[in-house]
Amino acid sequence: MAVTPPTVAIWTSVFDVYLVLGTLVGIVVISVLTYSVFTKPKVKAEVGPKRSSERKKKIRAVILTLITISILTTVELDTFSATSLVTVPSDPANSMTIQVVGQQFFWTFIYPNGYAQVGNLTIPVGETIILNITSKDVFHSFAIQQLDVAKDAIPGRYNQLWLEVPTPSQYSIICKELCGVGHAFMTAELYAVNASTFNAWYGSLQTKGG
């Protein structure tokens, strides 16, 4: 399996399996229940009510359990087919590592050259970016919902996530863990720009301490 950074397409393909099976099971099961609940019970015959035998019941139970287990196994294997979405290789080729520091109530991004930038993260398209995420104060959670990536920012810990944006675009970075009064506004912007634009900007930076 080729190890590539997470893409929306992979997440969506995993999600679709859950969605199709989940919806199907939900509709079937709720329909059966609703049909039988809204059926008037038949007046019971005095003699020999037609109840299914114990043996039939056991077979029915086994079949239903097997169906359940096979559906659950299918979705679980579906998840295991996409572990690249949550694991970060130690040193992927051609990558840039950026430090991300969460703090009440803003995000700071520190580039390899030491340049620190608050509130927006500029990256080149087509390059693997590794984010090394931590927090200076309380528990935060770094997330770009439209790119299907997220990792908690925890004091004393460094969590990695990786991403690659194929075309120039802009996304919102949010905090997903309640972190205090400014939580809702702890946002930043992700700008993915052409490699040439990025290199020109990055080369012109004055090195600053984080």
Next chain:
Amino acid sequence: MAFDFRKTVHRWTTTTNHKEIGILYFITSMFFGAVGAMLAELMRVQLSVPSNTVLSASLYNEFVTMHGLVMILWFLSPLGIALMNYFVPLQIGAPDLAFPRLNAVSYWMYLFSGVLAIGGLFLPGGGPNGGWTVYQPLNTSVYSPGVGISLVFLGLAMLAASVTIGSINFLVTIAHERAPGMTISKIPMFTWFATFTLILMLLAFPPLLAALVMLMSDRLLGTVIFLSVAGGAILWTNLFWFFGHPEVYIVLLPAFGAIAEILPVFAGRDLEGRRLIVLATGLMVIPLSMLVWQHHMFITGINLAELATFSVTTIIISIPFDIIVLSFILTTLGGVKLNTPMLWAYGAIVLFIIGGISGVFLSSFVLDVVFRGSYFVVAHFHYVMVGATIFGLVAGVYYWLPKITGKMYSEKLGLLHFAISFIGFNITYAPMFLLIDMPRRIVTYSASTGWGTLNYISSVGAIIFGGAQLIFVANLLYTHYGGFPSIPNPWQSLSPEWGKGGLLRSVGSAADGSYGSSESEAIEAKHTSHRPLEVSIGVAVTLVGLATSPYLAGKAVIVLGLLFLVYALLRWARDNMGDKFSLGETFGDKFPFAGVGRIKLGMWIFIASDILLFGSLIGSTLFIRENSAIAGVVWPAIGNVHDVTTGAISTVALLASSFTMVRAVMAQKAGEQRHYMIWLSSTFVLGLAFLLTEASEWYSLYLRGIWFNTSLPNGLYFLLTGVHASHVTAGLVMMVYLMVRAVRKPGPEGSKSIANFALYWDFVDIVWVFLFPLFYLV
């Protein structure tokens, strides 16, 4: 009949009758439910349109936090306990709970814990605003100072105590007080689900209590456990979710119990797979619920092996629930009678199916990256916790209302209540499934996000769903004041609580419509008591003092509360219940509790919960220590801070006291009063020697400038040995009580409690065997 105010107040404040306490639980939980619902409605108003400013961010955060805490811990769970109080003894043919006065203590502690929690909102600085999950270090005093916040967390700890006492009481009752003939295979389904709920409560609450003890130590004593970068934040998430996930089932299972009673009655046939449901819940749900907590931590940076493990355990735990739901559905095949309880049960199952399937989505650590902390999760757990749980419990309330009141509710209002609730519920929560990108717990959002329409629909639904509950209140009032008298068993149920099988032995249970009132006041009067209320007031006042202890007045309030508590306990000790109160013939002599008395069984269960408390504290210390090297926290070298000799002396004293305690038990068995007194006093002296050695070490450390707040390792030492010392102190107090009793009443009768107490004392000694090496030797 004239309404006599004084008599009524006296009756309800002294009651120990399980039915009356059930009614108190019901009314109180409905009140807290209304408070939680008001908070929710205000939040939905705030979120109905983008960039709204009805609530400030800080107020919104307080509401979101208190809504979660109040709804789960002071509404849903106690509503289940209300039904358990009323119907578990009736179902198993017990005259009352095994410890009726402790049951009253559970209730009053629950009531006052809720009052403390709500009261926290109105103190300067407001209530907690860090979410019901109370993540750290946000909720330490560095980031969230304020006495109101402390008060809520202490209220939570008080609730944990109430729940622990209650679960011990109920488990002993179910194990021990069943009527002759109530064999394990005959136990009704509601009691089965109650049993599973109680076991989970017993396992889940001690870790929460341990976490709260450490949090309050951070807030009040200056330790830095959760503030430390040595894993403090992640330690909290582990402890909290170890409690938090089983808590979901604690809330849910009583509702399933009600549904499992209702379905067979309205379908007119046996519950399908009855035995399979019991086995699946007991053997799969309970153990697995302790092994899934890290699925709440999928993006905290745990490794792939952990992700895989907890994803698989989570998917496996859905299997027993599939079995339960499929059994429910198979029971309905062929049609049912559609009365109000059945409709609500139907609603509960439908909503649980949707909540359960969306839960399978969340078991995927891949999908969870996006769902975590989003409105998809909010939708999921409201379908489970509101949909399945409230609909199931309301079904139970309608079903048993004729039994409780002796009158029939209005079927028309019941159907209307269901229809509007079911529609309103889905309008409220279904749109949230689509708000996958919207994070939870944000006070507002901008119009450009495009979330406005779905939020607006959801808010409209919330008004409809909330408004529908007024019909419930109306129906309850109608039943009480104007309902037609009901025949004794209107549903023709075969379950014992309706009087089938002649098992009813509960006081006052012969007459339907008795609420809780007793037929034979003479029996009742013997164990009614003001003591439970007084003890709970003492605890509550002490906790108010603790919360406000940064101020001098607060310290005075602590003293006041403790004095009152001691007074109440002394009066309790003086009531000798043993002579007045007997539960009569029970089934307790059968397997597996043959020959184990109710107090001994209760003591064993208490020790099990205390093991989990100390286990959590010791485990947390090890966790912090494991992480301290990475974080650069230096652990003191052996003998550097804690003198090994002093530690060894106290260890020897405590271990010797275990030996003398065994001799005391033997002397009691042999009926040698003099030897009994000698060995018991030796145990007391050795225990006191241990405590004094410990105190001298604390004092010498204090003189050296080492205290709770000097460093992380020191703080943990003081906290853990302090919690242990409080157990030793309680043991010494009980020994004084035992000695006084033995002097007043020589002979085996006055000393028979020693075997039960010895269990406790040995446990306290064993804990020290773990603490001594932890702080002195490694």
